Amino acid sequence: MGACDDYRAADLVLLGAPMDFTVSFRPGTRSGPRRIREVSEGIEEYSPYLDRDLADYCYYDAGDVVMPFGHVQESLQRLEKTVAVLLGDGKFPLVLGGEHLVSLAPVRQAAARHPDLAVLHFDAHADLRGDYLGERLSHATVMRRVAEVVGARNVYQFGIRSGTGEEFAFGRENTRFYPFEVLTPLREVVPLLQGRPVYVTLDIDVVDPAFAPGTGTPEPGGCSAAEIVQALHLLQGLNVVGMDLVEVCPVYDQSDRTALLAAKLVREAVLLFGKPVSQK
Template structure:
């Protein structure tokens, strides 16, 4: 397919700060997935990818955490995937095709959501490309329902579908503080399930995953709404923005092969603090995984 064909599926939305114009030389490629077709509470996450890019210019390109600078990295912002509105399977298939081409071209995909269901598409492609893939899932919600209102493809079922793709023991879930009794029972029995906590269990898992291919899916609502109110289903009792930054930095040295950051819903955050946090996490991810 290559870069020319890829652009048939993508539309430019303004680039993330410092992004270059050379797709072929880029190691990491940003792609937006502006989908919120299955949300059950507050819609609006389709605006997340664009707003994350817009506010990124308010940040420095230098990370004092990592002592690295975006100007020293070659990364590309491919824009947003053009999705057929309301068609969930077709939208996921289109995103899956885009991610598959990025992998074929040797790129690190960093996908910006959009609702959490979009994570299923890159995970499917990653699992094909990287046997034994492990998924690190940061979220307030378990997302382990077998179905939601009769639908198997939903933001409330996405991690159950992911577990079916990679194997439940290769799914590691952190910060979970909301779900049904059945979801918590399934998680405790089947996945690497670490409710309420992030940093301590993450360190234990990281120590076991060196050398394994790892995909990261980060729902911004893992962060307490005091720090990140701009999300579709806010859940009190979460981690701080500093803690989620620390969690991302703990992945340094792992074989991380792809990532998504989802559920930023700008309409519910007049301060832009949620989008700014997301943009800062994207900056750190580029510096960690885009070299």
């Protein structure tokens, strides 16, 4: 919805990462990028929150990275190389997952270009395990790997309400750890990040499954759909250099309200982090 067909003119590029090779409960997030695109036709291009319209922006949908089934390292490498091209061309990458492990690839590339990178992580799960069933690369370990890339104190975690005791202890001691809540701690953090490069990773299961049931590991007790939209709006004015939205699993939501929420968040992200054509 609303995408332009001119890569060179676009400053924000949408990129699908249809991988779900390491999911620990219910598979199917590889279908997330496609379904988010499909249902986007059902929402308006105009945002009444921001009083902005996609018609005034030029963003490009580059399609999906081809990820060979079952090959985790190769798939991440392909995604990382693609994001490197986007960043090298001065584009803002907005990656659609797929499982949460795909976030590691764009974070690596963003950190390589921005040594002072802060990562804002919205999720129901801490994702801080050292390994999961002996595997270091998993959607259950992704934020531990991200912390190794950017430094744990540069990782800000919001809405966390699930994990092992060891994960919660690691988060409280090492990351900027804000369990259970999203908006209140985010309002406190945003002023501290002014001027710093910021990467945003948003797992749709941060939202309560009453509002977003279409995800692989739903966790009751989360924020509302309205609250996650507000959270994204709070980032306006920050130097956000990249973003991903992951873990939409359409097969578990015949109503499509999860994918519709994701599409709405993508619309808001384009309008927040892209540039109007008039300003180029």
